[in-house]
Amino acid sequence: MENSEITILLVDDESDILEFLGYNLEREGYRVLKAKNGLKGLKLAMEHKPQLVILDVMMPVMDGMETCNEIRKIPELAGTLIAFLTARGEDYSQIAGFEAGADDYITKPIKPKLFISRIQALLRRYKHFKEDDAIIQLKGFTIDKDRYLVVKDDAEITLVRKEFELLQFLVSRPDKVVSREEIFSNVWGEDVVVGDRTIDVHIRRIREKLNIDSIKTIKGVGYKFEEE
Numbered sequence: 001m002e003n004s005e006i007t008i009l010l011v012d013d014e015s016d017i018l019e020f021l022g023y024n025l026e027r028e029g030y031r032v033l034k035a036k037n038g039l040k041g042l043k044l045a046m047e048h049k050p051q052l053v054i055l056d057v058m059m060p061v062m063d064g065m066e067t068c069n070e071i072r073k074i075p076e077l078a079g080t081l082i083a084f085l086t087a088r089g090e091d092y093s094q095i096a097g098f099e100a101g102a103d104d105y106i107t108k109p110i111k112p113k114l115f116i117s118r119i120q121a122l123l124r125r126y127k128h129f130k131e132d133d134a135i136i137q138l139k140g141f142t143i144d145k146d147r148y149l150v151v152k153d154d155a156e157i158t159l160v161r162k163e164f165e166l167l168q169f170l171v172s173r174p175d176k177v178v179s180r181e182e183i184f185s186n187v188w189g190e191d192v193v194v195g196d197r198t199i200d201v202h203i204r205r206i207r208e209k210l211n212i213d214s215i216k217t218i219k220g221v222g223y224k225f226e227e228e
Helices: 015-027 038-048 064-071 094-099 112-131 161-171 180-188 196-210
Strands: 007-011 031-035 052-056 081-087 104-108 135-138 141-144 149-152 155-158 177-179 215-218 222-225
Touching: 007 015, 007 038, 015 031, 015 112, 031 038, 038 052, 038 064, 052 064, 052 112, 064 081, 064 094, 081 112, 094 196, 104 112, 135 161, 141 161, 149 196, 161 180, 161 196, 161 222, 177 180, 180 196, 180 222, 196 215
Parallel strands: 007 031, 007 052, 052 081, 081 104
Antiparallel strands: 135 141, 141 149, 149 155, 177 222, 215 222
């Protein structure tokens, strides 16, 4: 996928931030959409289905957290990447952001080269994920990567992006103990700092949504997917 095929939606209530980030993304060949609040951003996301949404946390009308939550409720946007923009010193919980369905967070102010580097790293994970087999058939359920769906007992179950990628990562290594460090690196990326609780919450939600007990906790190490 070429840069010109990738749509990035910027949502921030500060015009200078929109212009600064938009200019640097457009220089790299990306298609850029802009919105000044979460509600307008949500409408643009539903209309254009961008590959990446960059959300300011503090915004009028609808803040970044609420916007992220609403985007994650839309099945057609299940594969969309979401990164939060947060100012230094802002009262912002990284755990809350990841639990809302974010893929990364970017602290502003940020230098152009570093900003583009973070965006490219995010999109590399998106491209890599899309290159693998679209359908993973398992005993008891099927993973449909194109639609970010799990089909179990003829019912379609939607997972948020990180839940889906975490499940896919574990099932791709059946009966192998996967450390937390491996999960951090492969699902969130080495540039993103997340705590143990973030993984635990995602694992719990996967188990509850799919009603499965095949994901085993290996105390002090990580997790394992056991094939029945």
